[in-house]
Amino acid sequence: MNTRIAPSILNTAQALTQVSQAWDADLVKQxxxxxxxxxxxxxxxxxWAQHGLIDTVVQNAFEWVQAQKVAGLxxxxxxxxxxxxxxxxxxxxxxxxxKQAVSDQTVxxxxxxxxxxEFTGWRADLGPWTPKYEDGKLYGRGGADDGYAIxxxxxxxxxxxxxxxxxxxxxxLVETCEESGSYDLLPYxxxxxxxxxxxxxxxxxxxxxxxxxxxxxxxSLRGMASGTLRVEVLTEGVHSGDxxxxxxxxxxxxxxxxDRLEDSASGRLLPASFHCEVPADRLAQxxxxxxxxxxxxxxxxxxxxADCGGSSRAMLPTTSDPLQALLARTWTPxxxxxxxxxxxxxxxxxxxxRPYTAFKLSLRLPPLIxxxxxxxxxxxxxxxxxxxxxxxxxxxxxxxxxxxxxxxAPWFEQALNAAxxxxxxxxxxxxxxxxxxxxxxxxxxxxPKAQMMVCGVLGxxxxxxxxxxxxxxxxxxxxxxxxxxxxxxxALA
Numbered sequence: 001m002n003t004r005i006a007p008s009i010l011n012t013a014q015a016l017t018q019v020s021q022a023w024d025a026d027l028v029k030q031x032x033x034x035x036x037x038x039x040x041x042x043x044x045x046x047x048w049a050q051h052g053l054i055d056t057v058v059q060n061a062f063e064w065v066q067a068q069k070v071a072g073l074x075x076x077x078x079x080x081x082x083x084x085x086x087x088x089x090x091x092x093x094x095x096x097x098x099k100q101a102v103s104d105q106t107v108x109x110x111x112x113x114x115x116x117x118e119f120t121g122w123r124a125d126l127g128p129w130t131p132k133y134e135d136g137k138l139y140g141r142g143g144a145d146d147g148y149a150i151x152x153x154x155x156x157x158x159x160x161x162x163x164x165x166x167x168x169x170x171x172x173l174v175e176t177c178e179e180s181g182s183y184d185l186l187p188y189x190x191x192x193x194x195x196x197x198x199x200x201x202x203x204x205x206x207x208x209x210x211x212x213x214x215x216x217x218x219x220s221l222r223g224m225a226s227g228t229l230r231v232e233v234l235t236e237g238v239h240s241g242d243x244x245x246x247x248x249x250x251x252x253x254x255x256x257x258x259d260r261l262e263d264s265a266s267g268r269l270l271p272a273s274f275h276c277e278v279p280a281d282r283l284a285q286x287x288x289x290x291x292x293x294x295x296x297x298x299x300x301x302x303x304x305x306a307d308c309g310g311s312s313r314a315m316l317p318t319t320s321d322p323l324q325a326l327l328a329r330t331w332t333p334x335x336x337x338x339x340x341x342x343x344x345x346x347x348x349x350x351x352x353x354r355p356y357t358a359f360k361l362s363l364r365l366p367p368l369i370x371x372x373x374x375x376x377x378x379x380x381x382x383x384x385x386x387x388x389x390x391x392x393x394x395x396x397x398x399x400x401x402x403x404x405x406x407x408x409a410p411w412f413e414q415a416l417n418a419a420x421x422x423x424x425x426x427x428x429x430x431x432x433x434x435x436x437x438x439x440x441x442x443x444x445x446x447x448p449k450a451q452m453m454v455c456g457v458l459g460x461x462x463x464x465x466x467x468x469x470x471x472x473x474x475x476x477x478x479x480x481x482x483x484x485x486x487x488x489x490x491a492l493a
Contacts, residue, residue: 009488012422012481015159019481022155023473027148028138030064031471034113034147035131035140041114041179042084054176057113058085061150061174065089068154071161080191083184084114087150087174088192091157091167093491098166102491105200107170108450110439111149112178112206115142121467128469137470144457144471145464149205150174152476156484165484166491171196175439178206181224181400182438189442199447201412201490203483204440208458210293210431212475215420215482218454219285220330220432221440223365223402225374229254229382230341230358232391237352250342250357253387258359260381262335267318269363273377274333276368279404282331285430290322292429297325300460330432333369336362361394364434371399403440405452412451415489419482453486455479 037060039053048054058077065075065087075089095102118128118141126132128141138144153172160167173192177184189196209216231250238247262269269275278286290297298317305312319325328334339360343349365374375397386392420428440454457476463469 009492010159010163010165010485012485014163015484016423016478016481018159018162019155019484020477022158023477023480027151027155028133028473030060030151031138031143031148032131032133032140034060035138035143036129038118038129039113039115039142039176040117042177042184043180044117048084054084054114057147058087058174058176061087061113065150065154068158070154070157073157078188078192080184080187083187084176086176086185086188087113087172088195089172090195091170093169094161094167096160096164096166098491100166100492102166103168103200103493104198105168105490105493106197107168107201107203107487107490108196108199108443108447109149109153109170109172110174110202110204110206111146111153111172112175113142113147113150114176114179115147116145116179116465119465119467123468126468133473136474137472139468139470141469144462144469146206146456146458148457148471148476152205152480152483153203156480156487159481159484160488165488167487168200168491169197170487178437178439181398182442185439186442189446193446199443199450200493201451201453201487202440202443202447203486204437204452204454205456205483206437207454207456208431208433208435208462209456209475210289210429210459211296212459212472214424214426215416215428215479216455216459217405217416217428217430218433218456219405219430220282220367221403221437221454222330222367222432222434223369223371223374223400223441224436225363225365225371225378225397225399226361227375227378227394227397228341228358228360229257230356230393230395231257231386232356233388234353234355237355240351240353243353247353248388248390250354250390253390253392254357254359256387257382257392258335261378267334269333269335271377271381274363274365274369274374276331276366278327278331282404282432286326286330286432287323289429289431290326293326294322295320296460297322302461326432329434331366333366334364336364338362364436365399365402367402367404367432369402371401375399400436400438401441402436403444405454406444406448406450409451409493411489411493412453412486415486416453418489419485422485423478423482453483455483
């Protein structure tokens with residue numbers, strides 16, 4: 001990839017100082033309070049409207065943005081009937097001190113305020129709703145994923161205003177349904193389509209970073225197919241001594257069904273339709289990133305250790321080759337069981353043949369695989385011709401198609417490298433992410449010519465969705481300033 005560096009448009013030292021002061025004086029405090037509010041996404045809180053916590057974090061963000069008094073900014077909370085609210089802001093284009101014409105395209109900034117549930121395994125002195133700021137890391141649920149986005153976006157815009165820098169028209173869309181698959185988002189995009197305008201640059205602050213040493217762009221996102229696989233063999237539990245051997249175990253049948261989908265020895269998904277070829281440009285970027293990150297690609301995870309003859313032995317990854325490790329988590333379909341039902345706690349597990357077993361399945365799909373087709377194929381694969389004519393259902397099937405970034409325009413590539421060099425002292429890196437941001441596929445479809453700055457603070461060990469999630473504040477400061485610089489570059493694109 002060409003790594004030409006464009007001259008800096010902002011006074012970078014001033015921008016970083018201003019942004020850092022804002023983070024230290026205000027943003028950490030705002031996010032500390034945000035973390036205390038369990039504003040769980042609708043999938044995890046069916047009574048979210050009655051509980052009012054999503055409304056609280058939206059209102060808090062609304063009041064904070066208003067208090068910043070950004071020149072030319074208008075702001076509103078939009079509520080469609082029966083849907084989670086969104087925060088929408090608009091800042092008119094400004095020529096600033098520039099003697100050149102400002103681009104007539106729009107910059108769209110995106111984030112979300114809904115959260116994943118608590119999860120277990122938090123450090124004894126931490127908790128999902130009890131924030132703690134330690135060694136530059138703000139611990140707690142949702143700060144990094146990605147409650148910080150609206151605060152960082154406005155701070156970046158303020159840095160532009162302070163330097164009277166030119167910038168295009170900017171709109172912001174902050175949703176509250178992302179962790180549930182963004183099913184409320186498309187109706188808002190449809191409702192706001194005219195107001196969004198001609199989007200030439202999307203800045204999504206809900207992604208990750210390969211390390212904390214340079215600016216990272218996400219160049220692909222996996223899709224997802226999910227649902228609950230349930231196997232029923234009896235109408236009620238019976239004594240295992242009486243029935244086992246005659247009544248087949250629901251767990252064994254479930255294992256048999258999963259064998260249709262996955263080779264349990266290797267983890268490879270068996271249907272060829274769930275795989276795709278890695279595009280040549282993504283493979284080249286993956287090779288470059290693997291050379292940068294090396295063993296950190298798999299050392300970053302909290303591996304379990306086993307005692308072996310008095311010594312401790314770490315769990316091994318599926319591969320120790322950095323390139324294969326990177327591709328395995330970005331372009332390879334993978335099955336995970338994320339929940340189970342029908343299984344009593346160990347302390348209550350008697351000698352009973354259980355009537356059913358149910359697994360929540362999460363299937364990560366390569367970026368180029370259509371999720372709706374995958375969900376339909378998955379349902380047929382698991383339900384058809386059930387062993388022993390057991391009652392097998394795959395319900396709640398949902399999917400989100402992944403995303404492969406469009407080609408990078410020369411101005412955008414240069415702006416990214418300049419921002420990364422100016423604020424991190426290293427070139428911009430490109431990395432695929434194993435997670436799913438449904439918005440990106442929607443926006444790429446709706447705005448096929450737009451450049452996509454998909455980035456975020458979820459670097460090594462930040463552990464979004466899991467225990468001990470943290471926001472790396474020093475990285476967030478530099479990212480905020482880098483975003484401001486790229487917006488300034490977009491004005492002259």
